[in-house]
Amino acid sequence: MPVLSRTRIFPDIPASTATHTPLSIIDCKSAPHPPAAAVWFYHDGPACTVDQLTTSLRKTLNAYPQLSGQLHWATYNPHGDHTERFQRVTLSYGTPDDPGVELIVATTSQELSPLTVEPPEGFWASILPIEEFLNSTPLLALNNGEDSETGLPCVAVQITILPDQGIAIAVKICHALADAQSLLQFTHDWASTNRAMFTGTPLPALSPVFDPAALDRAAAGNIDAPHPDPAILELARDLPLHRYDTWASAVGSTIMFPAAAAPQNTAPVGPPPPWANWDPNAPVSYYLLNFSAPEIKAMWTEASATSRVSHLDAMLAHLWRLIIRARALEGEHHLDLACGFRARLDPPLPPSFLGSPSTSAAATTTLADADASTQALGHLAAAIRTSLSAFTSKTIPALLHEMAFDASPLRVSNVFLGAHNTACASWLRLGIQDVDFGAGRPAYVEPILPYNVDGVFRVAEATGNHNHAARWYDGSVTVSLFLRDDVMQKLLRDPDLRKYRK
Template sequence: MGCLAVQVTKFEDGVTAVGVQIAHCLADAISLSRFVHDWSATHQSLITNTPVPELSPIFEPWLLNQRAAKSADDVVPDESVLKIAYELPLHRYDWWASGEESGFGPGAHKIPEVLKDEPRALELARDAEKMPWDTYDVQAPVSHTIIHYTSKELERLWSAAATSPDIYGSAKAGISRHDALVAHIWTLVNRARGPENGDVDSEVHCDVTIGLRTRVSPPLPASFLGSPLQIINTALPWSVASSSPALSRIAVSINATLSRFTPAAVGAQIYAIAHELAPQRLWQAFLGRKHLIVTSWAHTRLYDCDFGTGETPRYVHPIMPLVDGCLQIMEARPKNGKMPGGRWYDDGVDVAIYLEKEAMNRLVQDKRIWR
């Protein structure tokens, strides 16, 4: 089975659609966008009879391993390093130990034959927890919508998050437009879902995907291919995370979670992963009523691609699976066809949301979408 698939569809009116699909374990959005940029630049040179660009992708996964806090070859892992990793704000859901409630049927959570007699495989992984399947109906119908925010609307959201009076003081100075937008959408989602069993103090989770290229020391090259990601967890009571007046507190909490993933902390996490019996058994995120997974395609500049026609894409549509609780953010289509050289949100932002159908119906009717 191939890891990459490309489909080119030409319509009767002359419009061409280019679709690309790639295995996520091999490529994140940055790698996928680099592939499309390199492909379009090469194709453009062939069409226009200009020199073919010199491409420089780097697929060397071991470069990430070298950023571990200590050698992954240690026979006995260093407890002081593991402690740093295990204190980071991220989920450690054990897939193998959570099978009986999942509803995926026998065998879905089966321990690989090569590990079935390993004592550590028969119990919960260290510091792990069972998946909260009672909060996620995998059979529930899911809807999808896209909300567009202009740069002015985003500025208004950021201003509300960064200037609202609260106890955080200077902590708000570090809030980004991205933090404010995620915080705002999270409040919409939580209101649309309502509190679990009516418990307004029940904890809900915003699981943000972060890239590690610039979060390790030394940083990985921008051309590094792969999927160097972690999913980190900001947890708040539903009563807070559903409140528009609490936007500043929510944004500060998200930003504070992000700030904990320093090069030293990420190095410890890479070291801890290397010493797991099977890292793939551990999920750093979940779906359903209490979780929202956030993935950002900001800075991919896919609207700059030109395959040699002199035209840039009319629309770029990242396709996510229809699951209850996924949020995807990216630059909107430039007004003049070419992306500006300034901020990633200068032409607005497109926010794709995937949510259980009834909750989605409530969300799109929420008049506070644009505050």
């Protein structure tokens, strides 16, 4: 794809003073994760010219000055407070050395029209050249948890001009600064600013909340003490989540962290990741599944006959069951579910709170339970509901206390992939289909997940399903599914895939 230009964008109003903000412990844990990213495709219009979008991006960054700053590892101080422990992350902005937001302008021969013709039940998304619309260079700051070169941005934006009067707008943000909700918050604010500038109406009052310390203040006990509180740790360790010790994985692993990464006097804090269960070189397929509102209702009706579960619990259970059946492996199977903290804390964090305040809750079952002809859906949905319900305003502060005392935020992984593990996230109710820069709603949207990774899926409203209905399940939903080629083929042939179609 020809790149026409690369520039660094800064706020329209420069910061008057330098700011150095330690990130929360939960944001530090997100540093090596893939960035939060999505691509929106539009039919071109005068509101979406490159010059117009660039100007509105600068205006939007006035409310998000931290996004043009520099992420870096904090100086380690063994006698300092919790923000100075090993591998904590700090964001500096408002300095002459700010890297800015990377803005890429490109062209492509890919037309918009094929992306907007979507079969009603799904299609092979592997054929879509989505990665072209979100350039892999430059790397973002602290990419993959490494000590990246100073000057790498926290945010990259790509505007791609399509040959059939279409335009693609892609945004990716370091996960330490933004989960899906924060990504959508920023993109909606940019879009509303662009609309206002184009129409000559007053600019919207943007009110993002960037206060990482608020999340640390929600932790139980004294996280600046020399040692954790045993009673609080006991409460945290009762939570259903995986604690894979990546420092314990250097010996006997098919993929390993350097042995030197683990101090010799550090005892294991959990089992090593089960690398033997994951073949990272196996070919992976990407498929988009669409489920209609009647299908989702039928899933919930069956699942809720035996347990009090939500519509989302039921749909996730249906997908998890299909994956387990397609893998056909004995032993335990695990589903790691993205679990947000904003609304679960007391007092809750506002929806506009920026960062990655979440973890992954773990649900566990077996092939026998998933393959049962009766009550399997209800059983799996109940396991999902039980796992998510354990994360409350009492237990999350205990978990934050535990994390604050980790030898490194990157040491314990709450998620793993492979033949017995699946990871999922919901982008529902975030308004992903409602991002309007002035050219109307998008013709197609692609939330970005790590490609070529077995055992990941994400659910979001389908194209054309906008958020005017009070309930997301009153419209259709799209599932982005990544599985090993052979497993995907088996899943798509499973007669239970469309069991709830009427």
